[in-house]
Every structure is written in C-alpha cells, then in structure tokens.
Amino acid sequence: MARVVLACPDATERTVLRACLNGNDVAEVKTFKDAAKALTQAPPDLVLVRLDTHDSTGMDILHLMRRSKINVPVVAVLPRRGTPLEGEAWQLGVRTYITLPTTYDKVRLAVDSALRQAEKANQAADGPDITDTERDANLTALVNELTRKMKCPAGTNRVLIRSVIKGVNRRTEPRISLRCPIRQAVGLNEYVFFEHIRDYCTGDYHACDAVIQYKRLRKANG
Numbered sequence: 525m526a527r528v529v530l531a532c533p534d535a536t537e538r539t540v541l542r543a544c545l546n547g548n549d550v551a552e553v554k555t556f557k558d559a560a561k562a563l564t565q566a567p568p569d570l571v572l573v574r575l576d577t578h579d580s581t582g583m584d585i586l587h588l589m590r591r592s593k594i595n596v597p598v599v600a601v602l603p604r605r606g607t608p609l610e611g612e613a614w615q616l617g618v619r620t621y622i623t624l625p626t627t628y629d630k631v632r633l634a635v636d637s638a639l640r641q642a643e644k645a646n647q648a649a650d651g652p653d654i655t656d657t658e659r660d661a662n663l664t665a666l667v668n669e670l671t672r673k674m675k676c677p678a679g680t681n682r683v684l685i686r687s688v689i690k691g692v693n694r695r696t697e698p699r700i701s702l703r704c705p706i707r708q709a710v711g712l713n714e715y716v717f718f719e720h721i722r723d724y725c726t727g728d729y730h731a732c733d734a735v736i737q738y739k740r741l742r743k744a745n746g
Contacts, residue, residue: 525549526639527566531559532574532601533581537624541572541601544631559585563594570639572631574601575609583609586616597638601626650688651717654699658718666700670721676729678706683721707734710741 527549532538538552551568553559559581562568571589575582586598599620600613610621620638622630658666663685670683679702686701700718702725708714712734716725724732 526569526635527551528635529553529559529562529568529571531571531582531585533576533579534574537574537601540626541574541631544626544628545572545635548635554581556581556584556588560588563589564592567594568596570596570635570642571598572601572635573598575613576603577607577609583612586613586618590616597642599631599634599638650696651699651701651715652719654697655718658699663698663700666718670700670726673726675727676725676732676735678704678735679721679725679729683725686715704734706732706738710734710737712737 525548528545528551530538530541530545530550530552531554532541532552533554535554538554542550542552551562553562563571563585571585573582573585582600588594589596589598597620598613598618599622600610600618602610602621602623604623605621613621619641620634622634667683667685671681674680674683682702682704684701684703685698687698688696700721702716702721703714704716705714707716720732729735
C-alpha cells in the first residue's frame with residue numbers, strides 16, 4: 525500500500541480519481557496550503573496532481589516540491605496532451621501523465637508504473653555498500669578532502685553527504701556522493717559514490733565511463 529497525496533481542486537474530479545486509488549493510503553487536498561502541509565509533514569510515496577491552465581494550484585505544488593527537494597514520483601492529470609503545462613511539468617521532473625476523462629485501469633497503470641520507476645531509480649541512487657572509510661571517517665572532513673583533490677571539472681564543489689528518504693521516519697545511512705551533470709547528459713545514473721569519486725573524479729577522470737561517452741557524443745555531433 526502506497527501513501528498518495530491526491531491534489532485536485534475540483535471536488536467531482538477528486539472523487540473520481542480517489543476511487544481509482546482504492547487500497548492506498550490517500551491524503552486528499554484541494555488547496556496549495558493543504559498540499560504543502562501534507563507534503564512536508566510526511567513525504568508520500570507518490571503525488572497525483574491535477575494541472576489546469578485556469579488554476580495554478582497544481583504547478584505551484586510542483587514548484588514547491590522542486591524547491592523543497594521532495595523527490596517522489598508524480599503523476600500529472602491533464603485536460604489533454606501537448607499543452608504548455610506538460611512542457612513545464614516535464615522541466616520539473618514529471619514523466620507520467622494521464623488525461624481526463626480517464627478510467628480506473630489507466631490511473632492504476634500510471635500510478636503503478638511511476639512507483640516502479642521510482643523504486644528502480646532509488647535502488648540505483650542508493651549505490652554500492654558504504655565503505656569502511658566512510659563509516660570510520662568524519663564525513664564532513666572527507667567531503668572537504670575530496671573537494672580539494674577534485675580534478676574533474678564536472679565535480680567541482682559537488683561532493684556531498686547523501687541520505688535518501690525511504691519512507692516515514694526512515695532514511696538511508698549517510699554517505700559520500702556526487703551528482704554528476706556529465707552522467708546525466710549521457711543517460712547514466714547521475715550519482716556516483718565514494719570509491720568512484722576517489723578513483724576517477726579526484727584521479728584519472730578521463731578514464732571515467734561517463735567522460736568517455738560524453739567525448740564520443742560530442743565528437744559524433746561535431
């Protein structure tokens with residue numbers, strides 16, 4: 525059972541969408557204020573949000589999630605595909621959409637797909653096992669050391685201590701990580717972890733798989 529925030533100002537549409545979410549723990553909200561409270565008190569597993577050109581509530585919620593770094597999957601409900609709203613939502617990280625009118629099966633398929641994709645992404649983002657070096661060291665000091673030794677331009681001032689929210693009052697163990705824009709550009713998992721940072725980012729970064737792919741991509745594109 526997933527915890528879902530259903531954000532929809534229209535009562536009739538909200539009732540229809542709520543019926544499609546039976547079996548989940550659903551928090552229904554109709555205003556931005558209510559949504560902000562639901563999202564910040566206990567991050568959900570998924571947000572189902574209605575986007576409308578005549579009501580900014582849905583987009584305001586997406587912007588709040590971006591500002592607050594609430595990284596949970598979103599299913600956006602649109603009046604139709606191909607609207608400017610879809611493009612703006614895409615820029616804010618939304619990848620799953622349904623249009624109205626809809627059906628129970630379409631909503632369930634979209635929700636299940638978004639949750640599965642998020643689970644795969646979280647598993648990749650969790651990375652390999654935490655090293656003994658990380659467990660034994662002062663992580664802040666280790667971040668500072670790796671930052672000083674950084675050789676890859678893409679890693680400048682990007683080393684951080686990362687802990688992932690896994691549910692209510694549950695987080696992964698803090699660890700060293702780096703979110704790499706080059707990896708993101710070539711379609712690889714954007715996060716790398718301590719051993720990769722030590723061996724490549726602060727060492728021979730030209731041997732990094734992402735840098736190699738990026739150079740090939742740039743060469744192919746002239």
